Amino acid sequence: MFFNEDFETLPREALRALQLKRLKAMVARVQESVPFYQEALKKAGVNADSINSLEDLARLPFTYKQDMRDSYPYRMFAVPMEEIVRIHASSGTTGKPTVVGYTKKDIENWSELMARSFVAAGVHRGDIIHNAYGYGLFTGGLGAHYGAERLGASVIPMSGGNTKKQIMIMQDFGSTVLTCTPSYSLFMAEAAKEEGIDFRELKLKVGIFGAEPWSEEMRADIEGKLNLSAVDIYGLSEIMGPGVAIECHQAKKGLHIWEDHFIPEIINPETGAVLGEGEEGELVITTITKEGIPLIRYRTRDITSLTYEPCVCGRTHARIARMSGRSDDMLIIRGVNVFPSQIESILMSVEGVEPHYLLIVDRKENLDTLEVQVEVGEHLFSDEIKHLQALSQRIEKQIKEMLGVTSRVRLVEPKSIARSEGKAKRVIDNRKKA
Amino acid sequence: MHVEQISIFIENKFGRLAEVTRILGDAGINIRTLSLADTSDFGILRLIVNDTEKARTVLKERGFTVSKTEVVAVEIPDRPGGLADILQALDADGINVEYMYAFVERCGQNAVMIFRFDETAKAITTLTGRGFQILPGERLYNI
Structure with missing residues (x-):
């Protein structure tokens, strides 16, 4: 036919x-x-x-x-x-x-x-x-x-x-x-x-x-x-x-x-x-x-x-x-095209965020997941949980609004994201093994 | 009237808490009291130590994110309703408690609570006005 x-x-x-x-x-x-x-x-x-x-x-x-x-x-x-x-x-x-x-x-x-x-x-x-x-x-x-x-x-x-x-x-x-x-x-x-x-x-x-x-x-x-x-x-x-x-x-x-x-x-x-x-x-x-x-x-x-x-x-x-x-370096997350640089520019627009981030893409229960690790330096840190959680939510919301993908922001300690001398490793895609 | 507290951002990773306390211990810093607030991803360790500046410096040198916060230490009569009286007084004046935790040692016959208020100065006025005893930092660090 x-x-x-x-x-x-x-x-x-x-x-x-x-x-x-x-x-x-x-x-x-x-x-x-x-x-x-x-x-x-x-x-x-x-x-x-x-x-x-x-x-x-x-x-x-x-x-x-x-x-x-x-x-x-x-x-x-x-x-x-x-x-x-x-x-x-x-x-x-x-x-x-x-x-x-x-x-x-x-x-x-x-x-x-x-x-x-x-x-x-x-x-x-x-x-x-x-x-x-x-x-x-x-x-x-x-x-x-x-x-x-x-x-x-x-x-x-x-x-x-x-x-x-x-x-x-x-x-x-x-x-x-x-x-x-x-x-x-x-x-x-x-x-x-x-x-x-x-x-x-x-x-x-x-x-x-x-x-x-x-x-x-x-x-x-x-x-x-x-x-x-x-x-x-x-x-x-x-x-x-x-x-x-x-x-x-x-x-x-x-x-x-x-x-x-x-x-x-x-x-x-x-x-x-x-x-x-x-x-x-x-x-x-x-x-x-x-x-x-x-x-x-x-x-x-x-x-x-x-x-x-x-x-x-x-x-x-x-x-x-x-x-x-x-x-x-384009990622396809739940059918949506995402470039790490897009997430970077969203992060940089948040006051106090340092240019060290890591994207972890995975597939859980058949759905792609995106975790965005952000280092908490002194400018971001608040000793009240609610402020830090509001920060994560604000970034998640902006990523959703700008890129149309759901993400989960995870705050991590400074220097916990590996630095490299050449091109920084910004993405870990765990889906390839699936 | 304030007490200095240091707060440390800690990821929920194996051994992190042990590392912080070891760094402080090696620097000869004595922890007076502490509280740990946690979420699924991270925690905030709040400490009152005998040497705030030194503690801050050694932790920063080891790459931790540390901040200094002003908190208020209040003596509380060690009897039923003692804490409720204080909270009621604050409530009446519209002051919010961001968080609070207990001091390990007693001060005479009284218990000691550490408060973080949204409006510290106003809280101090309210409490002293109602006859509650506020402990200055210098006394607390060396109880």
């Missing part, structure tokens, strides 16, 4: 010809309309006319998240605001988010790619999709929602949180598909168990899980506890949102990236050199159909590898391996 069989099974030669045509058209658009690219392309000595093959892609400049931040909020947009119908944003490394804009056509394309992703995962019309991705500035909720409607399935716009209600709705409404982060699916299953509800008895048959890294072991765990087929989905707001790539339910071996809309490359994050098929490196994506914010060679910072081997499902689009890590 396909959503758009012609494009999903396009022979590779035709796919590459289409990519080249679309790449040239996209570069022609941005060199006209986006001053940032005008300059970057000029500096690289490339323009739309000098691109003659897909190999020429390597001559194009990279785009970094910082470039988008520098263009806050709208300067990367390639069309006038009258053409923009939707705006989303994701967290940045400082207070300002990264902003993305979509034209009507962009929303149509995104909906189609998400619909394709649903079908690849084994979802059909007639399915009831319980969408527990967050609705709002985050692209997860609305992205999956529009794709579900485009497919013609019934979508329940649950958004995140309120676990008891989630379980009740899933049970009463007969949801057949669950979309959320993998860790939240396990958390819900545990919570249901406490209520005397066995997730295996529910009507769920497919789970589409993304927005955070997970493992094959976790897939086995989820499939066992929820009695459904669990597939991995990949996306990022800068590129589009969810539905950039998805595993097919037939193979569940790598995520098909929709190559008629995106050109993936794997590079060495240190040197920028393009790596070959199967080699692990940083995923770089060029959007070739986007109108609102087209991006040339966007550095995703996600570490993976690429394969063009034919897949049993019949799709001809390349597959990326499960994300194995990041080439920067």
